[in-house]
Amino acid sequence: MRMRDVWVFPFLFLFSSAFPITLPLHSVSAAAVLTTSYRHYLSNIGECDALLQFSNSFNIKENAPGYYCVVLSSISSHPKTASWKNGTDCCSWDGVTCHIATNQVIGLDLACSWLRGPLHSNSTLFSLPSLQRLNLAGNDFYGSPISPSFGIFTGMTHLNLSYSQFSGPIPLDMISQLSSLITLDLSYINPLITIGDDHSLRRLVGNLTQLRELVLDGVGMSRISLVSLSNLSSTLTSLSLQQCSLTGTLPNNIFHLPRLRSLSLYANSDLIGSLPQTNWSTSSLVSLVLSDTKFHGPIPASVGNLTSMKILDLSYAKFTGPIPLTLGNLAHLTDLDLGSNTLGSTMEFEMFARLKSLQLLSLQYNNLSVLLQSNGNCSFPMLKVLMLSSCRLTGATFPYFLNSSAELEELDLSRNMISGGIPDWIGRVGRDTLALLDLSSNNFTREIPSSICQLSSLSDLDLFDNGFSGSIPRCIGNLSNLLKLDVSINSFAGEIPSSVCQESSIMVL
Known part of the structure; x- marks a missing residue:
């Protein structure tokens, strides 16, 4: 109007x-x-004025969103407040939601809106007492402290301040008062931000009894006793504590939260724990990420009861023992990463034959001996990343099942004993997607097929230390995205094609 x-x-x-x-x-x-x-x-003209004043207190800078909005988030990055106009109904503004009956502002989503400037305690943002959902992620608030004025939002259910450049201690006592919170995301607010008060964390955990999603990635918690996490709400469905400098032993009862679907403890390099030797059949887990921790011990066979599991990442940890055959029952798995542990056994690769939804599979850098048949029933039509480096693929030939992986992006078969040649159908494997092809330190022989030149997205081709013969295909020089080419320690004849030498994009030869 x-x-x-x-x-x-x-x-x-x-x-x-x-x-x-x-x-x-x-x-x-x-x-x-x-x-x-x-x-x-x-009825809401006052709140509209408050929103305009709030908007006018910031500069609009295109580079304000930073890494979160450009790389990590699927959110469209644009200056939402630039379209706000005085004299119009703010309930129609981009990012604003109003109550259908009272017309009060109840939702404000300004994620990745290019806001830059301090957010003070007297900001007119705090003149919106009915606010229930607030998302300020991916803006730059210039190192402002998180204001105690956020405590005015007693009906708040969803609060996201992630990647927003706040500073100082997180006022957990204030946040604990927001007892209606369902979602709380304070991840990567600032690289130096910490939680240093164990008592406040206990209070937060105890008061937020409706909480379903808690994300504190990048918040320093090295001084926190992990016992503080023992009483997390039974309503919790998602817990992410990545790169929090957690130390000590994780309480096992966290794995038994009845509604927990996603748990990520990535990159807590001093965090100790083990997977419970329980049935797991009652667990709702869909995603479990324990990579880059000191989790140790065997992978229980009962993990195969997690039939809804989609992501299982146990890489760069201390797990030992065999890979349970029951993992082959997890038919919904999209990501399975067991790389860089000390898992040890002889295993049949065919155990994964039922995992038709796999997009990532990594078994690299363990003590495994993987038996790979020259033909069989495996096919992975969704596969994008396959990492089998140092898996003792003794006597194997180039994996036949990759013939069905048209969307492959990364393939690492290095440091094995694969023999024979590269098949002519290699050009159909990730024809427009394959960026990394590492076949180094194997027993490959014969000539490199010219069909390899059909891999138009290839940026890293490593054929080091094999027995390839014949000449290097001239068409490799036509791979415009190629940055690294290593063909040393082979049995090639003739000269390196001039087209390869003249290709200006190749950084390593």
Whole structure:
């Protein structure tokens, strides 16, 4: 509604009082709707002004969102507040949600909105007491402290301040008062931000009994006793504590939270723990990430009971023992990463034959001996990343099942004993997607097939230390994305093609 409309309504009221007019029924209905709309406009005009003042307190900078909005988030990055106009109904503004009956502002989503500047305690943001959802992720608030004024939002259910450049201690006592919170995301607010008060964390865990999603990635918690996490809400469905400098032993009861679907403890290099030797059949886990920790011991066979599991990442840890055959039952798995442990056994690769949804599979850098048949029933049509370096693929030939992996992006078969040649169908494997092909330190022989030149996205080709013979295909010089080419320690004849030497994009040869 334009501002001049505000002056029209009083005039119409005086005119109608002096000169009564009988309107047709449909006209009366239209007037009623118009009057109701006008009342709604008046009822939230103060909040609209507060939002405009809030918006005007920041600069709009395209580079304010940073890494989160550009790389990590699927959120569209654009200056939402730039379209806000004085005299219009703020309930129609980009990022603003109003209550359908009262017209009060109840939701504000300004994630990745290019806001740059300090957020002070007297900000008009805190003049919106009915706010229930607030997302300020991916902006730059210039190292402002997280204001205690956030405590005014007693009905808040969703709060996201991640990647927003706040500073100072996190006011957990204030956040603990927001007892209606369902989602809380304070991840990577600032590289130096910490939680140093064990008592406050206990209070937070104890008070937020409705919490379903808790994300504190990048928040320093080295001084926190992990016992503080023992009483997490039974309503919790997602817990992410990545790169939090956690130390000590993780309480096993966290794995038994009845509704927990996602748990990520990535990159807590001093965090100790083990997978419970329990049935797991009652667990709701869909995603479990324990990579780059000191989790140790065997992988229980009962993990195969997690039939809804999609992501299982236990890489760069201290797990030992065999890979349970029951992992082959997890038919919904998209990511299975067991690389860089000390897992040891002889295993049949065919155990993964049922995992048709796999997009990532890594078994590299363990003490495994993987038996790979020259033909069989495996096919992975969704596969994008396969890492089998140092898996003792003794006597194997180039994996036949890759013939079905048209979307492959990375393939590392290095440091094995694979023999024979590269098949001619290599050009169909990730034809427009394959960026990394590492076949180094194997027993490959024969000539490199010219079909390898069909891999138009290839940027890293490593054929080091094999028995390839014949000449290097001239067409390799036509791979415009190629940055690294290593063909040393082979049995090639002739000279390196001039097209390869002249390719300016190749950094290593």
